[in-house]
Amino acid sequence: xxxxxxxxxxxxxxxxxxxxxxxxxxxxxxxxxxxxxxxxxxxxxxxxxxxxxxxxxxxxxxxxxxxxxxxxxxxxxxxxxxxxxxxxxxxxxxxxxxxxxxxxxxxxxxxxxxxxxxxxxxxxxxxxxxxxxxxxxxxxxxxxxxxxxxxxxxxxxxxxxxxxxxxxxxxxxxxxxxxxxxxxxxxxxxxxxxxxxxxxxxxxxxxxxxxxxxxxxxxxxxxxxxxxxxxxxxxxxxxxxxxxxxxxxxxxxxxxxxx
Amino acid sequence: xxxxxxxxxxxxxxxxxxxxxxxxxxxxxxxxxxxxxxxxxxxxxxxxxxxxxxxxxxxxxxxxxxxxxxxxxxxxxxxxxxxxxxxxxxxxxxxxxxxxxxxxxxxxxxxxxxxxxxxxxxxxxxxxxxxxxxxxxxxxxxxxxxxxxxxxxxxxxxxxxxxxxxxxxxxxxxxxxxxxxxxxxxxxxxxxxxxxxxxxxxxxxxxxxxxxxxxxxxxxxxxxxxxxxxxxxxxxxxxxxxxxxxxxxxxxxxxxxxxxxxxxxxxxxxxxxxxxx
Numbered sequence: 001x002x003x004x005x006x007x008x009x010x011x012x013x014x015x016x017x018x019x020x021x022x023x024x025x026x027x028x029x030x031x032x033x034x035x036x037x038x039x040x041x042x043x044x045x046x047x048x049x050x051x052x053x054x055x056x057x058x059x060x061x062x063x064x065x066x067x068x069x070x071x072x073x074x075x076x077x078x079x080x081x082x083x084x085x086x087x088x089x090x091x092x093x094x095x096x097x098x099x100x101x102x103x104x105x106x107x108x109x110x111x112x113x114x115x116x117x118x119x120x121x122x123x124x125x126x127x128x129x130x131x132x133x134x135x136x137x138x139x140x141x142x143x144x145x146x147x148x149x150x151x152x153x154x155x156x157x158x159x160x161x162x163x164x165x166x167x168x169x170x171x172x173x174x175x176x177x178x179x180x181x182x183x184x185x186x187x188x189x190x191x192x193x194x195x196x197x198x199x200x201x202x203x204x205x206x207x208x209x210x211x212x213x214x215x216x217x218x219x220x221x222x223x224x225x226x227x228x229x230x231x232x233x234x235x236x237x238x239x240x241x242x243x244x245x246x247x248x249x250x251x252x253x254x255x256x257x258x259x
Numbered sequence: 260x261x262x263x264x265x266x267x268x269x270x271x272x273x274x275x276x277x278x279x280x281x282x283x284x285x286x287x288x289x290x291x292x293x294x295x296x297x298x299x300x301x302x303x304x305x306x307x308x309x310x311x312x313x314x315x316x317x318x319x320x321x322x323x324x325x326x327x328x329x330x331x332x333x334x335x336x337x338x339x340x341x342x343x344x345x346x347x348x349x350x351x352x353x354x355x356x357x358x359x360x361x362x363x364x365x366x367x368x369x370x371x372x373x374x375x376x377x378x379x380x381x382x383x384x385x386x387x388x389x390x391x392x393x394x395x396x397x398x399x400x401x402x403x404x405x406x407x408x409x410x411x412x413x414x415x416x417x418x419x420x421x422x423x424x425x426x427x428x429x430x431x432x433x434x435x436x437x438x439x440x441x442x443x444x445x446x447x448x449x450x451x452x453x454x455x456x457x458x459x460x461x462x463x464x465x466x467x468x469x470x471x472x473x474x475x476x477x478x479x480x481x482x483x484x485x486x487x488x489x490x491x492x493x494x495x496x497x498x499x500x501x502x503x504x505x506x507x508x509x510x511x512x513x514x515x516x517x518x519x520x521x522x523x524x525x526x527x528x529x530x531x532x533x534x535x536x
Contacts, residue, residue, distance in 0.1 A: 171383065174514055230517055
């Protein structure tokens with residue numbers, strides 16, 4: 001069986017002011033349907049750029065991206081939006097400040113000519129655990145966690161198969177992060193979603209993903225299965241250092257002795 | 260003797276819908292040690308830090324039974340005296356270098372401004388001290404950074420520049436407000452070890468404000484846990500895992516862990532009596 005997301009030798013190069021920045025260099029990865037795949041690395045490692053390249057938001061300079069075995073059309077069409085949706089990092093910046101929640105959630109339906117707007121918006125709010133009374137509020141009347149729930153609801157309006165998650169909880173408090181991660185996991189199980197998730201937090205990736213690709217300076221460093229990550233069986237020094245610096249090590253009694 | 264003593268600190272903001280108490284009776288004292296203040300957003304930790312420097316603008320109001328720094332009553336001194344304290348004696352590193360550095364001033368000019376105006380030393384000497392400060396925070400090519408604009412620096416460099424700026428006048432007390440939350444984990448570790456060295460070598464007192472319990476536990480000697488403007492628990496950092504208060508326990512338990520179970524993360528249960536104080 002072929003994998004749902006296939007990325008082969010992907011390169012992304014930005015050109016500005018006569019300088020060339022090779023943000024992603026020959027990265028390959030495959031995500032089977034209904035799996036959850038993580039990208040981890042420091043800022044500037046190119047992990048978010050891969051998500052943006054899938055959506056057609058970054059200049060691909062080489063390699064191929066296939067969804068369900070099919071190469072993607074440029075610019076991305078409506079059919080792509082119906083299959084693949086993205087949740088961005090900053091819930092304060094990714095919702096239109098002058099659109100009500102209702103407007104934000106019903107827009108994809110209007111674009112795709114899907115009816116039953118009322119019922120779908122109400123169901124979307126309920127699915128992400130928000131009271132339906134939030135429907136006619138504006139983003140500034142919501143907390144960060146509530147806004148991220150709206151962003152997730154919006155991404156699910158078209159019932160996509162794939163969610164691209166770009167640091168979906170890094171702007172949130174720990175307790176709110178737990179709620180949003182639980183919500184994402186529940187939705188994945190209920191709907192058979194496929195996740196491609198970016199995070200700088202190894203513990204979050206470990207909690208959410210079956211496999212993880214460690215990136216550095218635009219290159220893939222090492223791909224790990226979840227068990228190998230938990231047992232610290234990484235082969236490269238960089239993945240090791242990321243593991244050692246990971247904040248959650250300090251709660252580990254064993255980790256404390258060695259520091 | 261303790262460096263900073265605070266008793267019953269209250270910070271109130273007058274709003275259209277009536278007064279909002281952001282800090283509601285916080286007391287602690289600090290010696291030459293590393294004190295962590297943790298809590299969620301809105302718990303009052305930043306406001307507590309800013310109150311020490313009296314950096315609360317109207318309609319905010321600071322009240323306390325006592326707030327002394329090295330014997331000086333911070334509530335009574337004039338704004339002019341306060342300005343003389345800020346910098347040489349009390350300093351604060353803000354959260355985000357993107358918003359806290361002046362975007363239209365070169366790094367060198369920002370680093371030497373205080374020295375030239377306050378200490379009235381020569382330009383050459385000020386430059387030397389600024390370069391030494393950049394070296395102290397492990398910036399490899401300080402000469403280049405002196406000439407750089409803030410937007411040309413990465414987050415980690417910007418954060419180090421801000422720490423360097425605060426350290427030039429060698430303060431006795433440094434308040435660091437989420438100094439590493441905009442940084443990558445590996446850079447974070449570097450910045451923390453720089454701060455740690457400075458506390459040890461200069462005998463500085465440090466208040467480290469963060470939402471990250473794990474980070475604070477690793478880095479500080481003592482931890483205050485704040486919730487809704489109050490201190491709900493005080494702990495030695497190495498006892499954090501043995502926290503008694505349900506809020507502290509909740510904050511710890513809701514974090515995912517590498518190799519942990521895949522079960523849903525326990526949310527923070529806010530139904531207990533403690534949550535409605």
